[in-house]
Amino acid sequence: MHHRQYTSVNRTDEITVKAEKEPQPNKYRYVRKEGSCNVVFRHVPEEWLLFVTDIFTTLVEIRWRVMFLIFALSYILSWLFFGILFWVIALAHGDIKDPNTDPCVFEVRSFTAAFLFSLETQTTIGYGFRGMSENCIIAIITVTIQDVMSCFIDTFVIGIAVAKMASARKRAQTVGFSNRAAINLRNGHLFLSWRVGDFRRHHMVEGTATAQIVRTMMHTTGKVDVTYEDLVIQQKDIILVTPTTIYHKIEPGSPLYNMSYADLREATFELVVSFTYTDDSTGILHQTRTSYTPEEILWGQLFQEMIRVGRKSYRVDYNLFHRTEKVHIPLVSAKESEEKKQLHLAQHSPHAPDIR
Template sequence: MAYGPVTAEAAGRKRRYMRKEGGCNVVFRNLPHEWLRLVADIFTTLVELRWRAMLLLFALSYILSWLFFGILFWVIALAHGDVQDRETEPCVYQVRSFTAAFLFSLETQTTIGYGARGMSENCAVAIVVVTVQDVVSCFIDTFVIGIAVAKMASARKRAQTVGFSHCAVVNLRDGHLCLSWRVGDFRSNHLVEGTARAQILRAEVHATGRVDVSYRDLLIQQPDIVLVTPTAVCHRIQEGSPLYGMSAAELRRSDLEVLVSFTYTDDSTGTLHQTRTSYTQDDIRWGHVFQEMIRAGGSRYAVDYLLFNRTAEVPAPQISAQAYGLKRSPSPRDRAGKNDAAAARAR
């Protein structure tokens, strides 16, 4: 059985609910109070912004704050008469134009302090404005640093270093048909411990456009995994499995989607992460096994990640696990004959 790249025709046949990188292929419309919810949780909203949008927003927040307080200092200088040369003490020294007022605002908020411009201790209004500007500056700096750190330490970024194989395989293991896929940590010197989970998703589209979505859990043989090296996660196709009565041909014609996830704790930060992906009928290779990645050499084990997504074709029944189990199990007549032969040998 040959498996090439997924064509546009095959890709259009099935709408994924979950993209390969783990994002949901769903668009939400007419959410109630959408903008209010975004503003109410402004920190999460800013963390979820793209880097370019976030950097532009923060740059504008600094520039606009400098501009706003620069206008206030310019108004104070105009009202106090600092623009004209007067013998009385000015409210703000060396502020005789709007440009000078803007520079004084910038120097105050960034604590540059060149020394040319300064504030008089006898001008209460200027003192109040400088105090408010310092408080606003602290809030802006806190948001910028906090959100930047949160984005750099985002669980999504760490999830990109723990991933799944591009395809899943169906083959025989210990006399049973099994569906399996690989999960591996793409960073060295990390110990990741977590739990694997899988579900079958089916979406039935009616003629009216209404969509019925159903989920069924897949039983994982060993869900708890210590991810020292890449590991194959296995689901045994047995009675009770959604795949139990499905042959290779029926699987290729089906519209199912296997949603898989791996929830784990990073040993470096102690943070809980989750990596997700999905496999459609075009991503499942019946009669294939994953190639071995681990080799023993010297005092260490070598893991070759070039083989992470590679499979090899092996003999496997093309019938369903249910039919294969009936074919392997002896009939009542055969079991009776074996019992009679055993009894005869015993006599």
């Protein structure tokens, strides 16, 4: 008596096979859907010193509103600092008390005038009312230092702004993954698949796809063990001209080889996938990541075709990027499916013994 190996599934039917225990949703994701890691570091040695030492990277990673606030304060505080210096120089030289003396700086007889002179000097506005004289060498030295510092501030601000606009994270948002992964049949074997696509036009990028099974185990003592298992990907080097479906063959050595549909519904692992590539416009290395929980891996689903052939070009319909359709697929594990297939071939082999 042969066991039933395949279950026929129509497109409109739902799979009703349930595990003995209902799947328990993971409380935390290791990698969020948008690709950021759900990890918080605590008690890092000399954390603030690390941020200050690598100040350029720190400013590139902060939010735009915080960066604008910091840059605005850097200009305002520098104007204020040198304004105070010019005011002190005017006080020491007697320009404020005696308006008839030859001043160090023309038309600087108050703190407000000193602040305005500092602003005009650093921004090179030059309204024509205030200017340096040759009476105070200390004032000339102060103006020289302020000019040099203004060049450093401008260079730093422009560099940070350009780096943030050309950030790899922004480009990575234009390369995305499908919302779900799928398990289906190809050439008689079970395959795990997901889809990746570049949402921008006229960008041919070549990259490498990777995937890992991440498992977290919490002990009663509070210790957490995190283990990683690599998945072998078929044709992992991809030229992303059009959206591409990435496949992992579920074969001996795969972490999913012994996993059936019921086992998948009970599993607590997380499938972390990534696509690392170099943008042809900027030459910057990017990486796009996402993750799939067992609830987001669809058993017996196949991604719909997105590419159609037009009269003059290929057409890609991104409305179908996340869509799947049901297909015929065994509900047993790949291992059990292969064993049944081998048993079926052995029983129907012409050299098989006749067992009565």
